[in-house]
Amino acid sequence: MGPYQRGLVLAVALLLLPGAALIFPASAQEARSGYFYASPETQALQDDPFANPGSLWLEEGRARWQRIEGAAGKSCASCHGDNGTELIEASAAYPKFNKRLGRPITLSQQINQCRVRHMGAAALAPDSEALMSIELLLRQRAAGRPMQVSVDGPMRPFYERGKALYFQRRGQFNMACYQCHDQRPGEFVRGERLSQGQINNFPAYLIRWGTVGSAHRRFQLCDRQARAEPFQIGSPEYVALEVYVAHRARGLAVEAPAVRP
Amino acid sequence: MVKLSNRLRQRRALLVGGMSAAAALLAAPAQAFQWRNKVSLFRRAFPVQPDRAEAELMITAILDGRTPRPGLVQIEAPGLVENGESVPLKIFVDCAMTDEDHPQLIHVFALDNPFPEVARYHLLPAGGEARLEMRCRMASSSELVVVAEMTDGTAGLDQRHVDVTLGACG
Amino acid sequence: MAEIRRISVPKQVEKGEIFTVRTLARHKMEPGVHFDANRFVVTPRLLLQEVKCHYNGRLVFYAEWFSAVSSNPYLTFKLRAEESGEIVVTWVDDYNVITTAAAPIDVIDKPKS
Numbered sequence: 001m002g003p004y005q006r007g008l009v010l011a012v013a014l015l016l017l018p019g020a021a022l023i024f025p026a027s028a029q030e031a032r033s034g035y036f037y038a039s040p041e042t043q044a045l046q047d048d049p050f051a052n053p054g055s056l057w058l059e060e061g062r063a064r065w066q067r068i069e070g071a072a073g074k075s076c077a078s079c080h081g082d083n084g085t086e087l088i089e090a091s092a093a094y095p096k097f098n099k100r101l102g103r104p105i106t107l108s109q110q111i112n113q114c115r116v117r118h119m120g121a122a123a124l125a126p127d128s129e130a131l132m133s134i135e136l137l138l139r140q141r142a143a144g145r146p147m148q149v150s151v152d153g154p155m156r157p158f159y160e161r162g163k164a165l166y167f168q169r170r171g172q173f174n175m176a177c178y179q180c181h182d183q184r185p186g187e188f189v190r191g192e193r194l195s196q197g198q199i200n201n202f203p204a205y206l207i208r209w210g211t212v213g214s215a216h217r218r219f220q221l222c223d224r225q226a227r228a229e230p231f232q233i234g235s236p237e238y239v240a241l242e243v244y245v246a247h248r249a250r251g252l253a254v255e256a257p258a259v260r261p
Numbered sequence: 262m263v264k265l266s267n268r269l270r271q272r273r274a275l276l277v278g279g280m281s282a283a284a285a286l287l288a289a290p291a292q293a294f295q296w297r298n299k300v301s302l303f304r305r306a307f308p309v310q311p312d313r314a315e316a317e318l319m320i321t322a323i324l325d326g327r328t329p330r331p332g333l334v335q336i337e338a339p340g341l342v343e344n345g346e347s348v349p350l351k352i353f354v355d356c357a358m359t360d361e362d363h364p365q366l367i368h369v370f371a372l373d374n375p376f377p378e379v380a381r382y383h384l385l386p387a388g389g390e391a392r393l394e395m396r397c398r399m400a401s402s403s404e405l406v407v408v409a410e411m412t413d414g415t416a417g418l419d420q421r422h423v424d425v426t427l428g429a430c431g
Numbered sequence: 432m433a434e435i436r437r438i439s440v441p442k443q444v445e446k447g448e449i450f451t452v453r454t455l456a457r458h459k460m461e462p463g464v465h466f467d468a469n470r471f472v473v474t475p476r477l478l479l480q481e482v483k484c485h486y487n488g489r490l491v492f493y494a495e496w497f498s499a500v501s502s503n504p505y506l507t508f509k510l511r512a513e514e515s516g517e518i519v520v521t522w523v524d525d526y527n528v529i530t531t532a533a534a535p536i537d538v539i540d541k542p543k544s
Contacts, residue, residue, distance in 0.1 A: 388492060
């Protein structure tokens, strides 16, 4: 290819770019954390380490990390050390494929697996304050690192299933996730500003809940708002959806503790 | 949804509330009858509607005929909040903070709340400066009103309209 | 576990300086108007009603809270530094359950210039 042809190809590519952006608005958009779409007051609350209510859960999480529970007489720290250094990479990589169960599990489910199998303690209730505080602590240690969920090999079918759910229209409003979060981020639905629906910040403190909740609880809220029957927290559907959405947020920095409206 | 008239909405709320209270009496487990639940149950059966006139009456009663000194109280709140659950509010009373000149009492009101009074702050000269920060709940878009009663008998008032956007598809 | 109370004051201040006391409490501030999941039992009201601040045993600030204070309530106020000692903030709930958080403060004399 001579210099002339190369220039022509470049010119054609440049001409096509804006067109491509019009046809595929989502793909042309860079991934942005929900922080970008939050109001300045909410951003200020997240940035203030003292006033950030999520830090209260972190404090609980630190205490729980050291607490000995269950028949084995172990705490989280007995296996993973005081700082849980080897878990930092992993915290940003959930949901992960669990070979024993043959399906991906979320970080919450992994914590409960640890409790039941290695500590001999009872599993914590989904989205309970205790579970969320430990999960938030793990995510906080990975804060700033890029989201890196693997969707290769055995994860592929779950990723495809999640993707199908993401694009499936549901509920009385007959809406799919992508209609708000791919096509209209930044716009308003009644009073609420739509974000890209990235989950790099979960578990997050949501002002409307007044507590820290998981991404699944947020999915339920989305479903209810679209007048769809929500799935259960930790259900295979939501885990698959989380696999897709987490992979969609790959590269975004993990934010914890995050505050959202 | 069809917008119901306020009166109709009140009646409907009363009816629904009354029915659920009756159902609660029949079917609720014993803990519903703990004394501390009774007030709440009553409140649910006969929900308190936001009453702006009453809230304004409360403020009038506090002012008690005094004309608010302009510029005495300065408040800061966002004009638009995403969720009424947490509205940041900053209060400043411009005074010397001496024994003779400090705000004895600072009242905070959200006018369209079912219970308009948000908080009361008692300040002492040991504070050095009358500057407060808090977060309050607002049921709907309305005015936040802060009234300061000074030791010398004067009063100050400042208000700010806050638009509260509720959750989508609420 | 849920009882987390937190205050923050500067470690060291000059005498006569005005400093900020920041407080944060973990509390649902339940206004008592909600049904819980089974639609019958009303979630009972449970609020923090009072916040007091003592500076070396002296009452320096006092607040009354009602149902419209946000959950996980945040409050800041100012104090004038008098002498070194302890700042104690006390929260009192509906059932007179008292929770406190304390922080030491070191007051230094102004260097003579």
